[in-house]
Amino acid sequence: MSRKLNFYAGPSVLPVEVLEELQANIVDYQGNGFSLIEASHRGKVYDKVHNEAIALIKELMGISDDYSVIFLGGGATLQFSMVPMNFLVDGKVGDYTLTGTWAKKAYTDAEKIGKVHAVFDGKDKNYTTLPEASSVKPSANSAYLHLTSNETIGGLEWKHWPETGDVPLIADMSSDILSRPVPVDKFAMIYAGAQKNLGPAGATIAIIRNDLLERCGDHLTAYLNYKTHTKSNALYNTPPVFSIWGIKLVLEWIKKTGGAEAMAKRAEKKSALLYGTMAESNGFYRCPVDEKYRSTMNVVFRLPNEELEAKFLKESEEAGMLGLKGHRSVGGCRASIYNSLPEDAVSTLAQFMKEFQRKNG
Amino acid sequence: MSRKLNFYAGPSVLPVEVLEELQANIVDYQGNGFSLIEASHRGKVYDKVHNEAIALIKELMGISDDYSVIFLGGGATLQFSMVPMNFLVDGKVGDYTLTGTWAKKAYTDAEKIGKVHAVFDGKDKNYTTLPEASSVKPSANSAYLHLTSNETIGGLEWKHWPETGDVPLIADMSSDILSRPVPVDKFAMIYAGAQKNLGPAGATIAIIRNDLLERCGDHLTAYLNYKTHTKSNALYNTPPVFSIWGIKLVLEWIKKTGGAEAMAKRAEKKSALLYGTMAESNGFYRCPVDEKYRSTMNVVFRLPNEELEAKFLKESEEAGMLGLKGHRSVGGCRASIYNSLPEDAVSTLAQFMKEFQRKNG
Ligand SMILES: Cc1ncc(COP(=O)(O)O)c(C=O)c1O
Ligand SMILES: Cc1ncc(COP(=O)(O)O)c(C=O)c1O
Ligand SMILES: [Mg+2]
Ligand SMILES: [Mg+2]
Ligand SMILES: [Mg+2]
Ligand SMILES: [Mg+2]
The missing domain is CATH 3.40.640.10 (Type I PLP-dependent aspartate aminotransferase-like (Major domain))
Incomplete structure (x- = not known):
């Protein structure tokens, strides 16, 4: 499987x-x-x-x-x-x-x-x-x-x-x-x-x-x-x-796997990878949340327009990534990266984001 | 298993x-x-x-x-x-x-x-x-x-x-x-x-x-x-x-397996086996419930005294039958015989009851 x-x-x-x-x-x-x-x-x-x-x-x-x-x-x-x-x-x-x-x-x-x-x-x-x-x-x-x-x-x-x-x-x-x-x-x-x-x-x-x-x-x-x-x-x-x-x-x-402290380290690392990818995207990916309070669990982001968001969601799902659609009440994208989500899932997503920007940016 | x-x-x-x-x-x-x-x-x-x-x-x-x-x-x-x-x-x-x-x-x-x-x-x-x-x-x-x-x-x-x-x-x-x-x-x-x-x-x-x-x-x-x-x-x-x-x-x-009607037939049959065993026990097993309203799902019964009940529960458990103890608020014995319980589990219990009476009656 x-x-x-x-x-x-x-x-x-x-x-x-x-x-x-x-x-x-x-x-x-x-x-x-x-x-x-x-x-x-x-x-x-x-x-x-x-x-x-x-x-x-x-x-x-x-x-x-x-x-x-x-x-x-x-x-x-x-x-x-x-x-x-x-x-x-x-x-x-x-x-x-x-x-x-x-x-x-x-x-x-x-x-x-x-x-x-x-x-x-x-x-x-x-x-x-x-x-x-x-x-x-x-x-x-x-x-x-x-x-x-x-x-x-x-x-x-x-x-x-x-x-x-x-x-x-x-x-x-x-x-x-x-x-x-x-x-x-x-x-x-x-x-x-x-x-x-x-x-x-x-x-x-x-x-x-x-x-x-x-x-x-x-x-x-x-x-x-x-x-x-x-x-x-x-x-x-x-x-x-x-x-x-x-x-x-x-x-x-x-x-x-190390308790709450280890979970925090992993969460920081995983979320930093996604927020960093946005920061380096020259505004292609935008996180609407005040930097001081960005979640380490639910990383929300927008793309330049809703068409690109739809494309992003479609292609990410085809690439085996589930659940990246933002909540229906707010739209956009969201990656929930809870404790149990392996680090390499997040690096795969970050890689995909870069690749998607390269092709569509 | x-x-x-x-x-x-x-x-x-x-x-x-x-x-x-x-x-x-x-x-x-x-x-x-x-x-x-x-x-x-x-x-x-x-x-x-x-x-x-x-x-x-x-x-x-x-x-x-x-x-x-x-x-x-x-x-x-x-x-x-x-x-x-x-x-x-x-x-x-x-x-x-x-x-x-x-x-x-x-x-x-x-x-x-x-x-x-x-x-x-x-x-x-x-x-x-x-x-x-x-x-x-x-x-x-x-x-x-x-x-x-x-x-x-x-x-x-x-x-x-x-x-x-x-x-x-x-x-x-x-x-x-x-x-x-x-x-x-x-x-x-x-x-x-x-x-x-x-x-x-x-x-x-x-x-x-x-x-x-x-x-x-x-x-x-x-x-x-x-x-x-x-x-x-x-x-x-x-x-x-x-x-x-x-x-x-x-x-x-x-x-x-036949829907509600088949469940009812099985429940009647299973419960009749236990109530019948009691009826034939010359009062060794007693069901306190009015005959008209006896449950087809939870069959409660008493033995002549609490010592025998304790023995019954101990030996039935040793024989692989779980959960025959009555609710702690009322004591005695209870066999819950819900839909999913196979008929042969109930016949095994009935057999055990007869055997227990023969040895202890
Ligand atoms: C912060 C928060 N509170 C409450 C809830 C509601 O939880 P539940 O669906 O278990 O009622 C959720 C569900 O997503 C949540 O994220
Ligand atoms: C008839 C009946 N009602 C209510 C309850 C309580 O159910 P629950 O434990 O799901 O709250 C029970 C539980 O045994 C029950 O048998
Ligand atoms: Mg919210
Ligand atoms: Mg569940
Ligand atoms: Mg009751
Ligand atoms: Mg459950």
């Missing part, structure tokens, strides 16, 4: 070793006489996988025992509801940094739950830049301050974190979790859909500082209350078993 | 053909050069699987175009929240039939959302029987009437359906969906977690009559509003790809 070079934004590429491990065990899990996806979530065999996945997240992200780590279903999108339902209480204000599509979706849901405030709105600059972290201050009566660490569609990534003092800082890290070391203790909560850097779609990871759980009110229904899940080690109801198994394997792969 | 006989209540046994098909395609999906779990949910390859799964549900259950079929995350448990959030409106009353653990969980969540009423409560009889379907009538001001078609823990199954007239009838069919033909047009909504009769954990199926969607208010956040999902063909956000793939394969297997 020849593997395509997979630049999809999510679900996205997985390490081939992980796929092979799933393949080897999906009919008969480690000689137990049943598949892991046939195993009770209350049994020893699944329990081990579940707890190892949680332990690996804690280890690789350096998470202290002050935090609970849980898995949820419903995608990162369900967290746009659950965060304000659990934490936007007592007439307080939910502070949001509007940095692009994803932050705005989180904000729009929070608006339906309680009072919200945009401490930053990138609209004037068409969401191509971020605020200086040090300039971001919560409201006087803030319930929490929410940010999107990496805007998957806009291609923007926070490089520093706001200081919010006693106000809980909450981050959607769906598209850059474990792509770099993060000072978890600055955050009250981190959540991330699995399907970009962590594993197969179907599970969302939530990391919640335990003192925050006191806010989760008894008016909340069972599933929508974070406490339900933290109290039961994320086994209140049937978890998305396969995704969690996949996450465990991806985490083992991240650990084996 | 020798396969265990898998009586787990969920996640539970899958057809071995399905597991082998997943295995054959999990590294390279049908020669595309990537796994389906690496494919964009906006791409052609995944789209086909998604739409085929939906079409098969419609075909196998005989669902008309008056209904939308969607996939959701969060398990059937999240539906305990979403049903009342979407449909328990305008000061109406949510009617619930309290028939066991699962119905009560649905009721407890609905209580937090609006006014609820128990039209039946099996408490006095320790949840071992169901009401006569014809005796079940909605309240004067009913928003809907909710029932649990099969109580997975109690081992009770509805054999007839209440007539609710204009009042929407909503059913949690998590543990018996597609185990028998169901007159879908009697129901306004049916939902079911996948992990028993339909496929790997991680997805919930919801079948909603379209006129009901008018009730879903704009005060609801995006994920928690059914309309969000029906309007986008269940692709508003990233779906649980792997589970849906597995569901598609299980549905193909159900179709190939």
